[in-house]
Amino acid sequence: MFRRLSLRLRLSLLLGAVLALGLALGVGLLVLHAGARVRAEADGATRLARDLVEATLPRLDSAADPQAEIARLLADARRLRHVRVTLAGDEAPSKEDVDRTPQWFTRLVLPNAAVIRIETGRGAILIAPNPADEIAEIWQEIVWLAIGGAGIAVAAFGLVSLAVSRTLRPIATLAEGLQRLERGEHSMRVPADGSPEFVIIAERINALAATLQRLDDENRRLVRRMIHVQDEERKDIARDLHDEIGPFLFAVRAGVGALARHATAPGADPSRLAEDCARIDAQIAALQQVNRRILGRLRPAALEEMGLDDALQALAQGWREANPNVAIVLSLDGASGDLDHAVFGRSRPNTDNVIDSKSLERALREKPDSTFSQRALDEETALTAYRIVQEGLANALRHSGADLVEVTVTHANGALHIVVEDNGSGLDATRPSSSSGGLGLRGMSERVGALGGALTLGNNAQGGARLTASLPLRGAAGR
Structure with a gap:
């Protein structure tokens, strides 16, 4: 049931319980020490009355009127608090005997003291403790403490409840804001108030x-x-x-x-x-x-028929035939774990392994299954990788003025990594992205992001353009 209460009510109840416990502890300590206080006061008053009576007894024999002297003694003794001094046979209750406290409390703290009897030769004087007024005083202290403590507890309860209410007021605003977010009101803002x-x-x-x-x-x-x-x-x-x-x-x-x-x-x-x-x-x-x-623009048939690596080589060969003055270096992650290189077009510096289209066809027939085919790339990832290379080649060959384009496709850490870079003029911020098959650089970036990958475009150290992309291999086994 306590869990169903509001936080404000919980804090208020906890504070009230602490205050009530403190008040009960204070009252308990007063009651615990009340008996000792009453006994101490009664014993002191009894000794004082006994000393007074014993000091007066020697004067009775020489007094002209002993009864009058005894009457004065009793009158003086009645001024003493917490004690009753009477003649034997005259034990009528006094006003101090009137019960001004609850009987249970009186019985709890009233001392069991014996009555002192002093013989005078003209009657016995009785000295008995009478702590009724002391008990009443202690009881009044307890009552006032309880009233004051209860008042303080009520005031503290109210103040804390008010403070907690004001402190927790932003919760309602925050909850309303979350509800508005749930309803799709994403333009809303909540005020940053409170603690x-x-x-x-x-x-x-x-x-x-x-x-x-x-x-x-x-x-x-x-x-x-x-x-x-x-x-x-x-x-x-x-x-x-x-x-x-x-x-x-x-x-x-x-x-x-x-x-x-x-x-x-x-x-x-x-x-x-x-x-x-x-x-x-x-x-x-x-x-x-x-x-x-x-x-082929709508969907490359070579990708389904030959796999990603062969489709990329066919793509590079097609661009080479359309741009005979540009060398295209394609590096694929081979089955042995090393990069397999193929150079299409004219030889670049320090590159002598140029192959023509017939050599390419023969190499494709004789080449063992590639690592990409063995990894069984899912269709969407393979198509996206193909489009990235296609777009990178299109941008490099149409806009950069490069005579060398390098394409590298590798697999590492559960992802397919693609790099397309050239030795051309680099990026021109004033020119919008090109479009290849209806898919420009922005659309390609969106497509890569939809697969959980990343695409970046910048310039390499030589000043040419560099396109990099990474695609998670969702359906591939890691190396």
Whole structure:
């Protein structure tokens, strides 16, 4: 049940319990020492009364009126506190005998003292302790202590409850802020009020809200970017279909029409029919190449057919054929654990192992299974790695003016590491990112980030551009 109480009520109850315990302890100590106080006062008063009576007895024999002397003695003795002095046979209760305290308390502290009897020859004088007034005084002290302690406890309870309420007031604001965050109101901020501890919590909540708001903005930007990329890809495909496939289809249709006319004409010339068929076949072959190029932009077929390393070599060879004056050095993490190098294009300085396309094809057929194939990269990681190299080569060959591009793909620490660098002019901050297949540097960075990787772009020590990326191998076994 105590766990269900609020923190304010818990603290207030704990404080009240401590104050009540302290008050009970104080009252208990007073009650514990009350008996000793009463006995000490009663014993002192009894001795004083006995000394007074014994000092007066010698004067009784010489007194003209002994009874009057005894009466004066009794009158003087009645002025003494905590003691009763009477003649034997005259033990009527006095006002001091009136019970002014609870009986249980009186019985608890009342001493068991014997009555002192002094014979005078004219009657006996009785001296008995009478601590009623002392007991009443002690009881009043206890009552006032209890009243004062209770008042202090109530005041402290109220003050502490008020202080705790004011101190814990920011909790409601913080809880409301968290609820608003849960509802998706990431633009909200909570006031940093109250004690330093609550100020720290409020600052953390505001930082969380700012981060969530930034992520919301980033998500909206990514959605807009995705829609834009999709639209651009559709435009590119539509343009290719219209500008490249359309003319080929028109040419094929025209060739078929010419073939039909020549075939049905009287005295048809077989050589002319063969020319028409060859022309149509050439148009279809060109159409197939355009179709493969468009499909390669959408999804590289070599990646599924040959694996990542062979697809990268085919990609490098394709760029080399389009840029014969640029050397492309491709270094892959080989099956032996060393880097396998392939150089495409003209020889760079200190590089003599240039191979042509026929040597490449023969090397691909004879080359053992690569480490990447053995690791069975998941489809998304392999495609992303391919796109990174594709984008890096496109940027280097189109914008940097480089005559040497080096591509390194290695595996270490459960991740695929990709480096594309050139010896060109380096980065130009005034030029926007290029786009390759609808995916520019920004889109590529977003794609890498979605896989839990990282991508950086900068200049190398020679001043050329350097693109680095790391992709976690989610479906691969570590080395």
